[in-house]
Amino acid sequence: MEILQNLQLGFSIALSPWTLMLAVAGCFIGTIVGALPGLGPSNGVAIMIPLTFSLSLDATSSLVLLTSIYYGAMYGGRISSILLNIPGDEPAMMTTLDGYPMAKAGRAADALVISGVASFVGALIATIGLAILAPALSRIAFEFGPGEYFALYLLAFCTLGGVASNNQAKAAFASCLGIAIAMVGLDPNSGTPRLTGGNLHLYDGIDFLVAIVGLFAVSEVFFFIESKGKSGATNVKVGKVRVPWRDIFEVRWVMLRSSILGFICGVLPGAGASLGSFMTYITEKGIAGEKGCFGTGVPKGVAAPEAGNNAAAGGALVPMLTLGVPGSGTTAVLLAVLVTLNVTPGPMLFVEEKEVVWGLIASLLIANFVLLAMNVPMVKVFVKILEVPPAALMPTVTMISMVGIFSLTGSYFDLILVVAFGVLGYVLRKMDIPTVPVILGILLGGKMEKSLRDAMVLSDGSAWGLIYTRPSDPTDLSMIASSLLVAAVLGFIAPMFLRRILRKPQRVAD
Amino acid sequence: MKYFNMKALSVSVALSVGATSAMAAECIAPANPGGGWDFTCRQIGKILFDIGQVDSPVQVTNMAGGGGGLAFSHVVNERQTDDGLIVAASQATATRLAQDAYGGATADQVRFVGAIGADPGVIVVAADSPFMTLNDMVNAIIADPSSVAFAGGSSAGGFDHLKVLMIMQEAGFTDITDIKYIGVDGGADAVTQTVGDFTQGMTGDMSEVVGFIESGDVRVLAVLAEERVPGFEDIPTAVEQGIDVVAVNWRGLYVPKDISDETFDMWAARLQAVADSDEWKSAMIENGLAPFTKVGDNFQSWVDGVIASTEELSREIGVIQ
Numbered sequence: 107m108e109i110l111q112n113l114q115l116g117f118s119i120a121l122s123p124w125t126l127m128l129a130v131a132g133c134f135i136g137t138i139v140g141a142l143p144g145l146g147p148s149n150g151v152a153i154m155i156p157l158t159f160s161l162s163l164d165a166t167s168s169l170v171l172l173t174s175i176y177y178g179a180m181y182g183g184r185i186s187s188i189l190l191n192i193p194g195d196e197p198a199m200m201t202t203l204d205g206y207p208m209a210k211a212g213r214a215a216d217a218l219v220i221s222g223v224a225s226f227v228g229a230l231i232a233t234i235g236l237a238i239l240a241p242a243l244s245r246i247a248f249e250f251g252p253g254e255y256f257a258l259y260l261l262a263f264c265t266l267g268g269v270a271s272n273n274q275a276k277a278a279f280a281s282c283l284g285i286a287i288a289m290v291g292l293d294p295n296s297g298t299p300r301l302t303g304g305n306l307h308l309y310d311g312i313d314f315l316v317a318i319v320g321l322f323a324v325s326e327v328f329f330f331i332e333s334k335g336k337s338g339a340t341n342v343k344v345g346k347v348r349v350p351w352r353d354i355f356e357v358r359w360v361m362l363r364s365s366i367l368g369f370i371c372g373v374l375p376g377a378g379a380s381l382g383s384f385m386t387y388i389t390e391k392g393i394a395g396e397k398g399c400f401g402t403g404v405p406k407g408v409a410a411p412e413a414g415n416n417a418a419a420g421g422a423l424v425p426m427l428t429l430g431v432p433g434s435g436t437t438a439v440l441l442a443v444l445v446t447l448n449v450t451p452g453p454m455l456f457v458e459e460k461e462v463v464w465g466l467i468a469s470l471l472i473a474n475f476v477l478l479a480m481n482v483p484m485v486k487v488f489v490k491i492l493e494v495p496p497a498a499l500m501p502t503v504t505m506i507s508m509v510g511i512f513s514l515t516g517s518y519f520d521l522i523l524v525v526a527f528g529v530l531g532y533v534l535r536k537m538d539i540p541t542v543p544v545i546l547g548i549l550l551g552g553k554m555e556k557s558l559r560d561a562m563v564l565s566d567g568s569a570w571g572l573i574y575t576r577p578s579d580p581t582d583l584s585m586i587a588s589s590l591l592v593a594a595v596l597g598f599i600a601p602m603f604l605r606r607i608l609r610k611p612q613r614v615a616d
Numbered sequence: 617m618k619y620f621n622m623k624a625l626s627v628s629v630a631l632s633v634g635a636t637s638a639m640a641a642e643c644i645a646p647a648n649p650g651g652g653w654d655f656t657c658r659q660i661g662k663i664l665f666d667i668g669q670v671d672s673p674v675q676v677t678n679m680a681g682g683g684g685g686l687a688f689s690h691v692v693n694e695r696q697t698d699d700g701l702i703v704a705a706s707q708a709t710a711t712r713l714a715q716d717a718y719g720g721a722t723a724d725q726v727r728f729v730g731a732i733g734a735d736p737g738v739i740v741v742a743a744d745s746p747f748m749t750l751n752d753m754v755n756a757i758i759a760d761p762s763s764v765a766f767a768g769g770s771s772a773g774g775f776d777h778l779k780v781l782m783i784m785q786e787a788g789f790t791d792i793t794d795i796k797y798i799g800v801d802g803g804a805d806a807v808t809q810t811v812g813d814f815t816q817g818m819t820g821d822m823s824e825v826v827g828f829i830e831s832g833d834v835r836v837l838a839v840l841a842e843e844r845v846p847g848f849e850d851i852p853t854a855v856e857q858g859i860d861v862v863a864v865n866w867r868g869l870y871v872p873k874d875i876s877d878e879t880f881d882m883w884a885a886r887l888q889a890v891a892d893s894d895e896w897k898s899a900m901i902e903n904g905l906a907p908f909t910k911v912g913d914n915f916q917s918w919v920d921g922v923i924a925s926t927e928e929l930s931r932e933i934g935v936i937q
Contacts, residue, residue, distance in 0.1 A: 248808060248811050248812035249812060250808075250812070251809060251812060251814030252798065252809075252814065292683070292717075292771075294771050294772075294799065295771065295772045295799070296772065296773070296935070297715065297717060297771065297772075297773055297935065304719075306681055306682040306685055306686050306689065306719060307681055307682075307686070309681065309683065309686075310680065310681055310682060457827070458804060458827060517681070556800075560798040560800070563765070563796055563797070563798050564765055564796065564798065564814065564815070566762060575814065576813055576814060577765060577814070578813055578816070
């Protein structure tokens with residue numbers, strides 16, 4: 107019953123005209139961002155962050171806007187997958203496999219509708235899961251001391267590395283680079299400046315937002331310049347949009363299974379939406395077997411990954427909100443926003459910031475219905491937007507990001523840093539080194555260091571303090587810390603072997 | 617709401633365009649939006665205008681960096697004669713000046729106008745802790761310093777850490793470097809660590825623990841104020857328990873050094889007017905601040921005293937040489 111009360115509180119916030127408007131605007135922008143190839147949800151959210159600051163939105167409003175963009179992008183990503191065979195964002199990669207063949211066979215409109223409905227089911231189930239599971243997860247807060255947190259952060263690094271790249275060494279390198287960048291600034295325990303070169307601007311460390319805008323948005327511009335601007339013309343015609351009821355009925359179990367599996371993938375720290383869509387597609391392909399004809403343009407092959415990646419997007423909010431550990435690249439960006447707004451995600455969030463959390467959950471439910479409306483009857487609007495010439499689009503996007511960063515700190519120094527990160531991002535991506543672990547390193551590296559050092563203080567310097575975490579009872583082995591550590595080691599090693607069995611797609615990260 | 621937001625947008629645009637015609641008063645919050653310094657600027661700035669002390673709204677500029685050091689050096693180097701400038705300050709400003717964390721800057725490079733509210737320090741234990749009074753805890757530490765660890769929201773050497781050290785020093789304990797302290801991410805986190813039995817005590821500000829007192833998760837052993845805090849009359853002060861320590865996180869302002877004495881007095885009078893206003897009183901209640909008003913020249917000498925004692929303590933624990 108408490109959930110109903112909380113939901114009521116949430117809806118009383120979400121149904122205010124201002125919040126509702128933000129949610130609708132977020133859905134619209136998000137769908138566009140998702141539909142445009144190259145602009146994924148993490149870019150979309152990163153680009154919109156400055157807007158939330160310059161509008162001086164409070165925490166709830168910012169979260170509503172940004173998560174609507176996030177959800178919207180997850181919906182929108184499928185549009186270019188289906189029409190252009192270019193995934194609009196990385197989680198939509200799997201949708202190209204059956205979506206584009208369907209479009210070529212003259213069923214583009216059907217594919218868009220089926221995937222739209224699947225996205226709706228996935229996101230809806232995930233939002234309900236978030237409402238039910240998150241409060242339960244938030245109660246485990248009191249079980250997390252420094253040792254447990256260290257193990258958790260380690261798990262995030264190890265598992266994200268396994269998902270974000272084909273090459274474990276490159277992912278590990280990227281994580282280490284991020285952690286090294288996180289070391290810039292004042293040492294948390296002694297206050298000694300580290301790697302600052304005496305520059306006061308660096309005493310507070312490097313802002314993650316600066317790194318995010320540089321690594322994602324600016325490096326994207328460099329790639330665009332390099333390719334001399336490929337045009338985004340559609341080469342598949344979309345006919346009249348009708349609802350293919352029979353197909354939707356046929357894929358109902360696929361959508362349900364995929365939603366649940368996707369949600370679980372999302373909840374795991376560091377896995378994210380790409381894993382969700384990948385796992386669901388592989389699973390459904392296995393269930394359907396040879397006669398399923400996956401890959402030739404079947405509705406099931408469109409429904410499974412779309413339900414999966416949207417459910418994972420919702421699932422990824424669970425660890426981000428309750429533990430302060432992002433489940434994906436986009437939630438890492440959202441986490442950064444929350445921290446900047448002085449809302450500390452973590453175990454206490456559900457206790458201390460009820461308005462923020464339940465307002466968000468209610469908004470997500472509303473956003474989901476808005477998105478269904480936008481993505482089924484109105485889908486042709488977004489198809490048109492794919493025809494905007496990138497030469498107009500990319501400079502606009504960059505300008506917004508730069509203004510945003512400047513308004514954040516009011517310092518030109520950060521603008522130089524943004525460009526430097528843009529160059530770094532370009533170089534890294536040229537070498538096929540994933541940038542998401544770099545962000546994660548910057549975001550969590552400092553916290554990981556801090557929890558390690560705190561654990562050492564509590565255990566008087568004994569390494570056993572990492573698993574015997576309660577100093578008042580030195581024989582009390584922490585099940586949480588030890589199992590997280592085991593999972594971290596497995597999560598790092600397993601992909602090296604699994605990769606030989608499963609052929610993974612290139613660049614999986616969201 | 618929407619109108620307000622659009623206005624905020626245009627103000628920030630105007631600011632970034634760089635119009636520095638210093639007609640209106642400006643308050644620098646040396647941190648990002650949200651948080652204590654930003655609150656100080658926005659509340660004091662708003663009330664100054666609302667009660668007619670200034671003619672146009674006070675512009676708030678956020679200048680984050682170096683834990684306030686960037687704003688401090690900006691004021692010292694570029695705004696030293698600016699009549700219309702006030703800067704948010706708190707106990708953290710004093711602590712960092714004492715610990716030379718502002719790159720060689722010293723407290724006498726600016727003038728402290730006053731403090732008009734404070735968040736009293738508290739020492740907190742989990743509800744099921746064996747410690748019933750502050751002295752129970754102090755005695756346990758004296759017997760075995762490694763048996764009690766503290767969590768607080770400031771980093772090691774920060775104000776929350778110093779509160780514990782001041783108490784132990786006052787109790788006659790000299791090996792203060794043996795006291796275990798971890799600085800976590802804010803007061804709520806510190807309470808969580810303590811309730812979860814990872815640390816045995818929490819040191820922080822009153823406003824950080826109010827929710828947990830109400831939920832029954834924690835007990836406050838002592839509040840580090842001169843008198844019991846209104847609304848929490850059943851919580852004894854440390855002074856009452858024989859440990860003469862007062863540690864409050866005050867909220868106030870400093871101004872550039874080279875302004876005239878008349879201008880300084882004008883700002884002091886304006887700040888006093890804010891302190892006396894009903895608007896400020898209700899803002900204090902909403903934000904868990906206790907009354908604490910020291911304005912004008914006697915505030916300057918009080919800050920000097922705080923900085924001197926912080927410096928001495930920091931030297932003893934090795935935060936500074």
